[in-house]
Amino acid sequence: MSNGNGSVRIGFYVCHCGTNIAGVVDVKALAEWAATVPSVVVSRDYKYMCSDPGQELIQQDIRDHHLNRIVVASCSPHLHERTFQTATAKGGLSPYYFQMVNIREHDSWVHKDKKAATEKAKDLVRAALRRVVFHEPLEKKQVPVRSDVLVVGGGIAGIHAALTLANAGKHVYLVEREATIGGHMAKFDKTFPTLDCAACILTPKMTAVRSHPNITMWTLSEVAEVGGYVGNYHVKVRRKPRYVLEDACIGCLECIEACVYKQAKVSDEFNLGLGKRKPIYIPFPQAVPQVVLIDPETCIEFKSGKCKKTCVEICADRNAIDFKQQEEIKEIEVGTIIMSTGFQTVDAARIPYYGYGAYPNVYTSLEVERLINASGPTGGEVILRDGKKPKAVGIVHCVGSRDENTNRWCSRVCCMYSLKLAHLIKEHTDAEVFNFYIDIRTPGKGFEEFYCKLLSEGVHFIRGRVAEVTDWALDPSEEGKLVIRVEDTLIGRVRRIPVDMVVLSVGLEPHADADEVRRQFNITCSTEGWFLERHPKLAPVNTFTDGIFLAGCCQGPKDIPDTVAQAGAAAAEALVLIDAGHVELEPNTAYVLEDECSGCKSCLSLCPYTAIAYHEEKKKAEINEVLCKGCGVCVAACPSGSIQQHMFQDEQIFAEIEGVLAHA
Numbered sequence: 001m002s003n004g005n006g007s008v009r010i011g012f013y014v015c016h017c018g019t020n021i022a023g024v025v026d027v028k029a030l031a032e033w034a035a036t037v038p039s040v041v042v043s044r045d046y047k048y049m050c051s052d053p054g055q056e057l058i059q060q061d062i063r064d065h066h067l068n069r070i071v072v073a074s075c076s077p078h079l080h081e082r083t084f085q086t087a088t089a090k091g092g093l094s095p096y097y098f099q100m101v102n103i104r105e106h107d108s109w110v111h112k113d114k115k116a117a118t119e120k121a122k123d124l125v126r127a128a129l130r131r132v133v134f135h136e137p138l139e140k141k142q143v144p145v146r147s148d149v150l151v152v153g154g155g156i157a158g159i160h161a162a163l164t165l166a167n168a169g170k171h172v173y174l175v176e177r178e179a180t181i182g183g184h185m186a187k188f189d190k191t192f193p194t195l196d197c198a199a200c201i202l203t204p205k206m207t208a209v210r211s212h213p214n215i216t217m218w219t220l221s222e223v224a225e226v227g228g229y230v231g232n233y234h235v236k237v238r239r240k241p242r243y244v245l246e247d248a249c250i251g252c253l254e255c256i257e258a259c260v261y262k263q264a265k266v267s268d269e270f271n272l273g274l275g276k277r278k279p280i281y282i283p284f285p286q287a288v289p290q291v292v293l294i295d296p297e298t299c300i301e302f303k304s305g306k307c308k309k310t311c312v313e314i315c316a317d318r319n320a321i322d323f324k325q326q327e328e329i330k331e332i333e334v335g336t337i338i339m340s341t342g343f344q345t346v347d348a349a350r351i352p353y354y355g356y357g358a359y360p361n362v363y364t365s366l367e368v369e370r371l372i373n374a375s376g377p378t379g380g381e382v383i384l385r386d387g388k389k390p391k392a393v394g395i396v397h398c399v400g401s402r403d404e405n406t407n408r409w410c411s412r413v414c415c416m417y418s419l420k421l422a423h424l425i426k427e428h429t430d431a432e433v434f435n436f437y438i439d440i441r442t443p444g445k446g447f448e449e450f451y452c453k454l455l456s457e458g459v460h461f462i463r464g465r466v467a468e469v470t471d472w473a474l475d476p477s478e479e480g481k482l483v484i485r486v487e488d489t490l491i492g493r494v495r496r497i498p499v500d501m502v503v504l505s506v507g508l509e510p511h512a513d514a515d516e517v518r519r520q521f522n523i524t525c526s527t528e529g530w531f532l533e534r535h536p537k538l539a540p541v542n543t544f545t546d547g548i549f550l551a552g553c554c555q556g557p558k559d560i561p562d563t564v565a566q567a568g569a570a571a572a573e574a575l576v577l578i579d580a581g582h583v584e585l586e587p588n589t590a591y592v593l594e595d596e597c598s599g600c601k602s603c604l605s606l607c608p609y610t611a612i613a614y615h616e617e618k619k620k621a622e623i624n625e626v627l628c629k630g631c632g633v634c635v636a637a638c639p640s641g642s643i644q645q646h647m648f649q650d651e652q653i654f655a656e657i658e659g660v661l662a663h664a
């Protein structure tokens with residue numbers, strides 16, 4: 001047999017894979033049959049082809065028998081295609097003169113009839129033997145990788161990833177959309193299971209980010225546009241005005257004192273509306289950067305232009321206040337990107353029967369985190385809206401989680417943070433605390449021990465999903481109380497528990513704009529909306545877009561230890577690329593036959609990797625082979641057949657089809 005470039009000499013190998021293949025497929029008969037196929041010069045069966053001796057066999061045969069094509073029938077190419085390509089290359093051939101046949105997952109594992117399975121194996125092998133004749137000696141391309149990294153989101157995930165990379169000597173751009181970095185963790189007083197003070201462990205990391213010479217930190221900023229490809233991303237970042245010059249402000253906060261608003265009147269976002277702030281403010285005392293900002297929606301100067309501008313007067317020395325500051329676009333070139341945009345909590349008002357918004361003493365867990373926090377709106381006092389301490393508190397678990405009507409998934413941290421809040425509320429108020437749970441899930445280091453500690457502290461646990469929270473009193477003990485109605489599934493009875501305060505342990509969900517963000521970065525989302533990792537076990541921080549990695553809760557709910565571990569892994573993956581200095585690209589890319597392209601543009605919108613552009617002068621489609629992932633969508637869709645793909649050429653595919661159908 002010949003492909004027109006001289007005679008083809010094929011080496012064929014069938015793997016027993018222990019008994020995985022040989023238990024069902026007659027491997028000896030298969031090798032004997034293959035030996036009779038024209039162009040097959042060597043045909044062998046071997047117990048484990050992927051083992052070192054198996055690979056040696058291929059290399060030796062290439063040399064001894066002057067083989068110029070290799071076919072291996074074994075397991076899935078996902079597992080060992082690279083192994084055999086490497087063996088082929090070590091034997092002195094182009095690795096693209098290799099073809100693999102999956103007779104395990106596609107044959108021996110799914111069939112019982114030995115005879116039929118062996119016949120099927122022959123069909124699959126025949127297809128490969130015919131196809132491999134038309135293979136070409138392709139070459140991998142290399143693209144250089146810039147060493148600067150973009151980290152999107154300045155929660156604990158982004159902070160940890162940025163510091164890891166910066167400490168390794170790489171320059172990091174950390175882009176955070178809020179006025180301060182810190183994310184959700186900055187709102188907590190203590191963290192489970194060790195109950196260490198969140199600020200004590202987070203603040204040093206936040207200030208380290210601010211002062212690190214290798215980190216450019218941009219708050220009040222968002223990515224506006226992303227172009228390019230692995231190693232060479234071109235990013236535009238939109239920086240919103242703070243109306244205070246970051247380099248001039250020293251965080252003395254005198255401008256806040258001086259503001260003509262004598263009292264703080266504006267609902268305070270950082271405290272989730274539980275406190276008030278002025279139009280000129282700092283989100284919280286340990287905010288980073290320690291720079292105030294002005295809210296143009298409520299500042300008199302912005303609204304009427306008639307303010308006395310006492311803030312400007314008091315800051316005359318530093319002249320940091322700038323009402324004319326404008327939005328800016330910064331353009332940066334980075335090689336890799338880490339997404340660490342985190343999560344939002346479920347809006348408790350979506351579950352109306354829990355009374356959030358209807359009864360003032362129904363709080364979300366995040367609000368209670370702020371009440372407990374010494375720098376929160378009540379200075380750390382857990383008090384009701386009327387200022388009194390609660391005598392009984394009910395904590396409702398799984399609010400907006402494990403529920404078909406809201407989110408089906410378990411939010412993974414709520415059991416533990418509910419236990420933490422139960423402990424802290426008891427410590428702060430000495431109230432009776434009731435936990436209403438479906439299951440208690442405490443799989444983590446020290447978590448079960450923490451649960452046992454709570455049991456010994458006299459916290460009550462009632463197993464059952466809460467039906468409703470009302471203020472309807474059925475007897476005098478319920479007067480003036482919130483009543484939690486629940487079926488206690490351990491005693492099989494519906495109970496009514498009167499309490500003063502209800503805490504809704506709201507679940508974690510993707511940000512409302514997650515889909516928009518993932519489109520911007522050309523990454524994928526799971527059906528739930530979390531950013532999708534390339535492989536849940538083997539590539540948990542990689543995305544399907546090379547050079548873009550995931551860290552923290554944007555990939556799915558997780559606690560702080562897991563977030564930090566993942567952020568470290570994402571930073572390490574970025575470092576691997578940076579230190580290699582280049583990436584190798586698989587050559588299975590599509591290309592345009594210019595003479596035949598009619599310039600109809602139908603391929604442009606179909607490409608999931610935005611790899612196709614339209615050349616205005618030539619009036620032809622053009623494929624950027626660095627961006628192309630070889631998915632083949634454009635090849636199939638091109639009406640004139642002018643897009644072809646390396647490794648999937650028409651003649652290769654037709655030969656394969658003829659081979660599989662040529663069963664005698």
Ligand SMILES: Cc1cc2nc3c(=O)[nH]c(=O)nc-3n(C[C@H](O)[C@H](O)[C@H](O)COP(=O)(O)OP(=O)(O)OC[C@H]3O[C@@H](n4cnc5c(N)ncnc54)[C@H](O)[C@@H]3O)c2cc1C
Binds near residue numbers: 152365511
């Ligand atoms: C009530 C509650 C209590 C908890 N208590 C604990 C505890 O005690 N112990 C524990 O281990 N875990 C706890 N957790 C879990 C903990 O909050 C998370 O593990 C942690 O916050 C995850 O960090 P992150 O950086 O991934 O996300 P986040 O903290 O959400 O940070 C993400 C950051 O990205 C920014 N961002 C979002 N989108 C963009 C964008 N498009 N561009 C730029 N910036 C963006 C956000 O503003 C934010 O600053 C608790 C969670 C909740 C809800």
